[in-house]
Amino acid sequence: MWALRVMAGRPGRGGVQAAAAAVGVARRGMAATQAAEGYKYETLAVTKPRKHVYLVKINRPEKLNAMNLVFWREIGQCFDQLGDDTSCRAVVLGAEGRVFTAGIDLMDLASIGAAAEGGDGADVARRGRVIHKAIRDFQNSFSALERCPKPVVAAVHNACVGGGVDLVCGADIRYCSSDAWFQVKEVDVGLAADVGTLQRLPKVVGGQSLARELVFTARKMFSAEALQCGFISRIFESKERLEEGALELAATIASKSPVAVQTSKIALIHSRDHSVEEGLDYMAKLNMLMLQSEDVRIAAMAMMSKGENKAIFSKL
């Protein structure tokens, strides 16, 4: 089965990249930046353009960054690796080429239909089980953005279609360029979105009405509307300015206590999915450990010195 082939051999967190050497170059503005050491992917270009900041770019520009089977596997691996990487404190997620992403690779989507024809016997229950596993693996890949305790800033330019919306819904912060547009396209290809949009979009935009309108109609939401409804928090005039702005934001985040930032992300995601009382209890349990961190003293000392002493935090 296609799904089993795709997900078979998926390594554990950070497994395959450990021994990989730095390869290639990726463009950032006019400056060429070395590929980040240990991050070797076929469909992603990963660089480290600022201290503690990683830039992950979807890298199939010749296919409009359509999400093929390799991409689905690699995006999860990459964010799990970043989550474990103590040199990483914030991540920017962008894309090479003229569009952010055209969504799932339609050639691969066709293979889902093909899977229903064959597979582990003709029985519907057995075919269903295989497809269920594949969908859960796809979901798990995109959920890696949330599993990664380092804040993820999505930087979207031009088209962000279908699976692209599922993906950026998992980011902590979304910036875009003025030419960006977003389309929950799944109903137009005959399926209900199944890798995160239906679960996260209503919470991101803070309301069911707009989310359902976008989902049921598959209409495009352009940058101005995305900003107005809170899906996006900032618009930039060009793709280059967008990348620079997203990296600046990530660098600011990376300059803060990693204990404070990462605990905040974990607590925010928990609170989104629980009651206020459950969130408060969870917070107290997290901070009964985290308040003992050296970061509290280091940050307080730097504050007291009114900028004379810079806070320097150790790895996390």
Ligand SMILES: CCC/C=C/C=C/C(=O)SCCNC(=O)CCNC(=O)[C@H](O)C(C)(C)COP(=O)(O)OP(=O)(O)OC[C@H]1O[C@@H](n2cnc3c(N)ncnc32)[C@H](O)[C@@H]1OP(=O)(O)O
């Ligand atoms: C279990 C599954 C979980 C995941 C589900 C995910 C679902 C989805 O993502 S649904 C959405 C699927 N995507 C689409 O429907 C988008 C289709 N593409 C477009 O609408 C346009 O291409 C786009 C607006 C992105 C750009 O338009 P533009 O006019 O600038 O370019 P085109 O001439 O249309 O395309 C250029 C070549 O790229 C090929 N291409 C475009 N999109 C895809 C794609 N998604 N998959 C594969 N290939 C794609 C297109 O066929 C053109 O190829 P060629 O003719 O060979 O130049």
